[in-house]
Amino acid sequence: MTSLADLLAQGAGHAWLFVPSALLLGALHGLEPGHSKTMMAAFIVAVRGTVWQAILLGLSATASHTAIVWIIGLAGLYFGRNLDLDTAEPWFQLASAAIIVAVALWMVWRTWREGRAAANEQDHDHGHAHDHDDEVRRIDTGHGVVALAIFEDGVPPCFRITAERGRPPRASELTVTTTRPDGAVQTFAFADKGAFLESVETIPEPHAFDARLSIAHGSHSHDFDVVFAEHDHGHGHDHGGLDVSDPGYQDAHERAHANDIKQRFAGRDVTTGQILLFGLTGGLIPCPAAITVLLLCLQLKQVALGATLVLCFSIGLAITMVTVGVVAALGMRHAEKRFGSAFATLARR
Structure with a gap:
């Protein structure tokens, strides 16, 4: 079976395979778990944005993703000339494992802390009677x-x-x-x-x-x-x-973010500049596969092919962001009209 490097070395002769694959990989990258850009883009656009702003969001994400992949690719090519991959790979794996374990422990600790706080609050509510409790609002300030x-x-x-x-x-x-x-x-x-x-x-x-x-x-x-x-x-x-x-x-963090969003966008639509900036930041998390393909193309002197594949990958990412944003913007409004506030409450939770 022909390897990817051999296919890339043949240049544009296999463009019919490379271009659709890059588009698909980019679209799937936007749906990968752990990438909050799609969720945040859908939320912002669904709350206040228009279809045109959803398209602008995708285009700006395409531009920033293309730029960041090129920056990382060129930097890796320059600094990696004297890097021994066989020696460095175990250290990279060890560092990645340490980060993952640390994040997991932090999540467990935070879940335990919030659960304990909720239990204490319930015990307080059950152990003390409050007059006119409907005129009392309890707020977790953090x-x-x-x-x-x-x-x-x-x-x-x-x-x-x-x-x-x-x-x-x-x-x-x-x-x-x-x-x-x-x-x-x-x-x-x-x-x-x-x-x-x-x-x-x-x-x-x-x-x-x-x-x-x-x-x-x-x-x-x-x-x-x-x-x-x-x-x-x-x-x-x-x-x-x-x-x-x-x-x-x-928790208090979710409450604070909810208030920040309400204060920032209450009574007015999201501006085009805000959508543009949000899209630019949404494309700043590059896919390792895109960087790998670009490095292979640069090493094989297929610069034009590498640029094309990175662009197609970013377009695939943009397609996902635009699609999710448009569907959310139109679907949320339709669902709220049909199901009323119950759907809005369910979506918020």
Whole structure:
């Protein structure tokens, strides 16, 4: 059977085999497990993007992937002239194994930590009765769990924040901003009352609004969005907000990313420049097979063939990203129209 190197040495005579193979390999590369670019591209495009932006996403990924493969290929060709592969390969395998084991141990530790935190929170909920629990929102800030509550027993209604787990934030670090259905916005500062933090301002009726808890951290802040609804309104109002107190979010990191996405894109579409930049970053993870083929072509003096194969590989990657993005953009909207909010909740989880 003819080897790949022999086929490549014959040049363009086997282009009918090389080009489709490179396209297919590139398309499959975009679907490989562990490559988050397809998932992220589908998410961004499905939420706000258009079909044209999905196409632009794929084209920009093609450009960046082609460039990074050439950079790595030429660098490998230059620095690898004096490299003994037989000697170096075991060390590369050992380093790869160490990285994989380290990542696996980190994942196990993180899963154990989150499971233990969830169990502790459930024990706290079962062991203590809370009055007006529908007016309490528990938020995992990443440094602990705080309870944001509307308190009005014998006093004018105000916000109270208590630390249920971890280090409590300082009053000077906190603000709560409410946004009502009519667009009215109000910001609440807090005072330290010893066992809890209490808002300086009182909360006007009705208590139906989106609330954003902001915790200052150095030169920036971490924001967490929750929703409050009046008791007699049944299931409350859906203001289109993202309630990070919902247990469907697994940890503080997911909540923080959800809030970042909401803040960045709320009320406006993703711009063409953002899609272009996202596509460029999405193509920065090269496929080792593409680099190998390019190196073979360069060593065999088949520069034009190598450039063609890398380009075809990148086009295959672009086809996957464009297809997934377009299907997600059109399919998500169709599914939401047909199945309503239930599908959106399922997709989010």
